[in-house]
Amino acid sequence: MRIIHLLAASAILLVSGASLAQHAEAAKAMNHGGQGDAHARNNPEKQEAARGRGSASMAGSNGRGDGGQGDGVLWLTDASAFKRNGKGSGRPAGDKPAGGGRMAGMDKDGVPTRRVWLNVGGNPKTARPVTAEESALVQGPDGNTREIAVEPHGGPYNVKFPTPSQGSYNVYFTRRALARDTLNITLAKAEVVFASMGHGMPKDVAARLVVPRTEARIPVEIVRERQDKETLFTRLNYGDEIVFQVLQAGKPVQNARVTFTSGQGWSNSVQSDEDGRATFTVIRDYYPEDWRLFDKRHRENYLVSASFSTPEAGEYLGGKYAATRYTATLSGAYYPGMADYESYSSGLMVGTAGLLFTGSSVWLYRRRRVKPYQEVRFDE
């Protein structure tokens, strides 16, 4: 297990822009079950303490914590907080039981449905659901967008939408708020993939269903560029490199501060380049106590946020502002890759054992049946 922890720590090196010294500390911290004497930047508890002392320098630093995204960042996810916390039925506020013979995850007409929740907090592990009243926009695989109103039920904000066909759906939540002379525009986006049956679907069709799309009505958004040969059934794995592009009105945004936070709160920030791109590598941050507890379908949610300011001035709800601050978020999921749980050497060893076992069994069987030469003498 210790070796696995060390390997994991090496995987952290994959985070772009991180220094060796930080990761040596991270390895040390992980080797002690995350409660060792690592530096505060790698320790969320100490980070909390640092924040409590009013230290601003932690914000934005690489390591574990909120990664500079702040506790007020809003983001959408299709991972239910109810299930994430291991309590509750998973049925959100405002929803009725399936009933009437229909199955959960389907509407009354039998059309599959999906749901997204609005969370607040820069760390996916500690973020909590929030209430809101704004409507959401849902863009289907066909590129058509529809507005979905949210019933005020007093519970955590969630949007349920039909997914009549397989593909990637974009869900957008926009909030505008005036703070002193700055207009804050927050855009939370979730990419929800609905895939039910892969057999028989041509690869080019499966790839077309997940091409990245943007929505003209959205002022700013983060787009995840697709992996090589990505299809509807491709999952992001530890070690994968992901490229995000920050767009404002469809144009790339340079020098936006882009922060990637892993499911366990490890984060890294970079500036977007002239094409609005920021690249990160997904780290492995899933370490069950015992290998038998390992779940190859274990899902972690990442959170990416991008923020930048512009001198755009104007008026909003009767108040004037001299600048505009944009914040866009995008969440997604990643899983263990095959390399995390499959072994070639063991496989080849067992295969060779099968080969030798059968070969030697046949050889011994044949050898046993060979009768020694016996001279036969006839007494005439």
Added chain:
Amino acid sequence: MSECRGRSTSRIRRAVNNVDLQSFRFWFQFTAFVLFVYGGYLAIDLGNSIPMFSCGYNREGRAGVCYLLPLQHQLARPWEQLFSAAGIAVLTGFGLFFLWFIVLNKGWCGFMCPLGTLQDWLTSLRKRTGIRYSLYGEKPFNALSWVKFVLLALMILIPLGIGGGWFSHDMGAPFCQICPGRVVLPLFTGDTTQLTLDFSSVSGLVLTGLGMFIAGMFLIGSFIKKRFFCFFCPMSALHYLIAKPALLKLKKDGETCTKCGNCFNVCDMEIRAIADDIVKKDAMTDDCTLCLKCVAACPEPGTLKVEFAGLKIFESTEEGFLKRMNKGAGCDGHSH
């Protein structure tokens, strides 16, 4: 005019009955192997209800998917889904599989299956090396011939148990996990990802471990025993259970059979009934792969014949027998 047509028909029939079955079968199998292992690169997709081991794990090259893979996945759905309108997909899949199957019957095994072809190639390799082959013998044959039916039953019951919540999803597609086709066939397109053990769960580890061990056994087994794996193949068992309405049939006329034993001697599957049973008209048994070697090796005119939808397409003749014998039998008998 009609006399001329009759002469040409009889010429074609004679040519077919005199065919060098060994060469014909080799090239047929070779073409089918290339089609089903590399056809995907030419964008050929024959669907996912193919009644033989066109392995779905050969992701890039496959031209269709062996029906056992989607069947196991479909049966592993939650029961509330499986036994609802969504279960129609299972019936549709089976319907397509059945339509493919009835055309060639077990000829899918003897002429089309890439894993069967691979076993025949390993047999050819053994013959070239001069190593003698092995036989099961009658007692082990009878004792082992039910194994494929047990595997078929497990292959259906385990996914159903997964859907019912009794077994873990890590046991999904249990037969594919232990099938040597999953390990061996993707190697032909350079895909080595199946040569691994899955350490993510105990059941995954056991199944992939068994799969690798059986793949090792398969290579040696097929080298020394003709069609080693076909004897245990659950697809073969499934074929036999639904073979009645199939269009391609192997027929035997017991009255003209002299029990010379040629058909048994050339049978890769050691099916004794092909020589001994002179009562049954339908000569195909559960282990038969419809390779047609028995027809090619039979010297009695019309004793063994192949029919397609009632039409005779290939039958045993004395001339054909002698021609093939003079050329080296055209059939790989037990004497090799």
